[in-house]
Amino acid sequence: MRHDEVEQDSPLGWWHHSHPTFAGITGFFAGMLFVTAVPGAFIGVLRLLFSYETASNLFPLVLIALAVPITMLVKRKTRRFAQFMFVGMLVTALATLGVASLVLYFMVDA
Incomplete structure (x- = not known):
């Protein structure tokens, strides 16, 4: 079965072929x-x-929940997803801490 035949069978068939953007x-x-x-x-x-x-x-x-993404890093099939998950976790934590520190600074300074 060719790739274009799979796409015709299922409208979202191309997502199931490990598309790099999706992960x-x-x-x-x-x-x-x-x-x-x-x-x-x-x-x-x-x-x-x-x-x-x-x-x-x-x-x-709640730190026990970190076992899930760490386990995903170990398995090869989920490694790419887990790497981007850690990036999302890090960016969110940094943005939250940055905004919280700015708000606290302006509240104390005012």
Whole structure:
């Protein structure tokens, strides 16, 4: 079966052939989501199940979630996705810390 026959069978068939752009874009945005949503959801669930004090003490366990992207770095098939995921995580963390530090600076300076 030729490549153009696969595309005619499925309109999104070309995405399933390890398109390099797909892995990069989805990995980057998955990293952004990972940095913002996973800690927020984790503390939300902890706060529903436990008191504020206990939830605060258990929050560092969210670092266990980093096992997922690290494991993806090991496997060859998911390595490219995981590399872009780490880039998305790093850029999001740096942007968040940069904006937070500027806001804090202007609030204290004013």
